[in-house]
Amino acid sequence: MDPITHVVIGAGIYALSGGDLSLAQPTFLGCVAGSLIPDIDIVAKVRNDYYYLKHHRGSSHSLGGIIFLSIIVTAATALLYGGIDFLPVFAWAFAGAFMHVFLDIMNSYGAQILWPLSRKKYSFSLLGIFDVIVLVLGVAAILFGRGMMGVKAAIVAAFCLYILALGIMRALAWRRISSYFKGRVEQSSIKVLPSPAGFLVWDFIIMSQRHSTVGKVHLAGKKVVIVSRLRRLQDKEKEKFMDNRAAYFFREFTPFYHVRVKKNKDFTKVVYTDLRYRLKNGFKHHATAVFNSSGALVECIFHPFSIKRRVRF
Incomplete structure (x- = not known):
């Protein structure tokens, strides 16, 4: 999900508990910071988009990862506020981080929640990257979550019913x-x-x-x-082009990819395409492996967000 939704949902669940939405409250800051901290992997983007997308929603979105990051948030909060009660701040930081991961596994990109035991990205494929109804329910929780118990129950029920409706x-x-x-x-x-x-x-x-x-x-x-x-390549033809960095990356990056081969007398280009995300005239993410006439790998190129973008790896 987008960062704004994560923050709104984090603040919303804190409001539903009856807590004061004030930065003077270390538990509130811990919850909001926790709702953002799993996306700390965005720092990998400084290196390049290949490195970022390879590691996005990996260790920082695992159960072990959010426990560790919640401890970091709690320690940082303690430095900021001085003496704090560790356990409540940690619990709220973990609650925020847990809701972050929960929303992320609701969309088709998924998250490696069992890392390092498994690198599989678990996904329920119910929500898009941005969902206006989830955002509105989060805002409602912030505005009315500290009201009567019936109002709180209605907001929580509306969220649960919406997820159920999406499943149906x-x-x-x-x-x-x-x-x-x-x-x-x-x-x-x-x-x-x-x-x-x-x-x-x-x-x-x-x-x-x-x-x-x-x-x-x-x-x-x-x-x-x-x-x-x-048209898909037959298994025997496809196997020849699955032992290279681009193929390894795409097998881990997406369970739904297409392999296309372009040949000329000097080079063979193998293009791997992620079929999950479309653009107006094609698909969003691609990778290319280039082989010379002898069959040796010459280079691997990642095309993040557009076939026109080129990141060598």
């Missing part, structure tokens, strides 16, 4: 897509993702034996739109 919408989208492609693809190959267009429109990716199909489904009109249909 996603299931309906999957069912509609499955019906549309019935008999043509394995049902287990259909992946439904949140769309920037809202909860009545969902994106989907289908990884079949021959093609990678990317599209969207409109629940209101029960309309399925195929945006892109890409």
Whole structure:
């Protein structure tokens, strides 16, 4: 999620507890700082986008990571305020960090919550990077969270019902897509993702034996739109191009990638494309591995956010 939403939700859960939303309260500062601290991995962006995206939502978003970072927040708060009660500040810092990770695993990018035991990014694919309803509920918690118990319960219930509604919408989208492609693809190959267009429109990716199909489904009109249909390399052909830095990175970066080969007499270019995030005329993230005529790897290039951007690694 975006930083503003994380801060608003952090302040909102503190308000729901009845606490005073004042920087004079170390517990409040701890909660707000905790709601931002998992994104400390953004410092990797100073090096380059490849390094940042490779490590984003890794160790700092794991359960062990947020415990460690909550201790850091508590220690920093103690230095700022002088003598504080360690446990309440730590608990609120952890609550803020936990909500940060919870929201992040709700979207399709996911987070490595079990790092270092597993580098898998867990994701429920329900929320986009920005969700206006989540933000509005966070603001409501800040404004009315210290009111009557019934108001607090209504805000919490509204959030839970919204997440449940998204889950139902996603299931309906999957069912509609499955019906549309019935008999043509394995049902287990259909992946439904949140769309920037809202909860009545969902994106989907289908990884079949021959093609990678990317599209969207409109629940209101029960309309399925195929945006892109890409021919997949056969396994034997694909295996030749999966033993290089670009391939290793993309296998870890996304579970949904497409491999395309361009050949001429001097070079072979292998382009790896993340199918989760689309731009107007293509996809957001790519990587390229370049091989010479002898089959030796010449260079690897990451194209973050646009095929026109080039970061060698």
